[in-house]
Amino acid sequence: MPGLSNSAFVGLLTAVVLLGTSYSVYYDTFQDTSAAISTAKSGTYFAARKNIFNRVFVKKAWGWTSVSILALVLTAPHDERTTNQRWRLVSGLRWIAATSSWFLFTSWFFGHSLLHRVWLMTGAQCVIEDTNGDVEGTPATPLLVPVNHLECYPQQLPASGSFTQSKPAKWVGGHDVSGHTFLLMLSAFIIYVTLKPCFANLSSEESGKDEKSAQQKKASMAHRVAVYSSTALLALWVWMLLVTCVYFHTPFEKFTGLITGYISMITVSLIN
Secondary structure, three states, rough: OHHHHHHHHHHHHHHHHHHHHHHHHHOOEEOOOOOOOOOOOOHHHHHHOHHHHHHHOHHHHHHHHHHHHHHHHOOOOOOOOHHHHHHHHHHHHHHHHHHHHHHHHHHHOOOOOEEEEEHOOOEEEEEEEEEEEOOOOOOOOOHHHHHHHHHHHHOOOOOOOOOOOOOOEEOOOOOOOOHHHHHHHHHHHHHHHHHHHHHHHHHHHHHHHHOOOHHHHHHHHHHHHHHHHHHHHHHHHHHHHHHHHHHHHHHHHHHHHHHHHOOOOOOHHHOO
């Protein structure tokens, strides 16, 4: 994988999305996450939203990715070569560009994030479930009641007045762009482009390892750990991208997630 060009790696990510989406359509494994009732169609561990990889890693993907980039930059060999110093600067600027893209798409864009604005503009509603069982011996039938949109935010806001509901409010309907597809593509891409020169550094260190001082060897070991850990994280992001495309979101939502991933990766690629 380290030998792939940046465009070839983007092609690999695209293939993962297309393969996972095709599988989900053929075997009907995906769940519509913006539907009123969204349940997993597969009993596999990864089809559950609360699986450990989703809760611990994917939900905090940008934090893990940022730590990975920071570790690679800080532990890389320090020397006076122009190429080495330039790599640090470019890596930092790429991280800033990628973080800005992540922030605008998923967290804030003069209010709602860009992805959330798409969801709202395409008809998403904030609702709660009101359970009514009006027929004897039958299970309660969920009735979706539209409420103030502020109810759908995790924190209690002053303008919202009905936080006494037994069930939390949720967004339904609209087009829910696959944020995980976008985020995992961006995270995998920036780790990959940062990692590539590091593998070359490790190879050059191997050729001259007998001449290094103890301090250099210690720094080299820290960098080696950072490289291997980042490689493992990269593999996890690619795997979870496949899992997302197999089990979550409609095909069109994954397609728009792919497009937003392209936009963010192009932004990062412009910094060389």
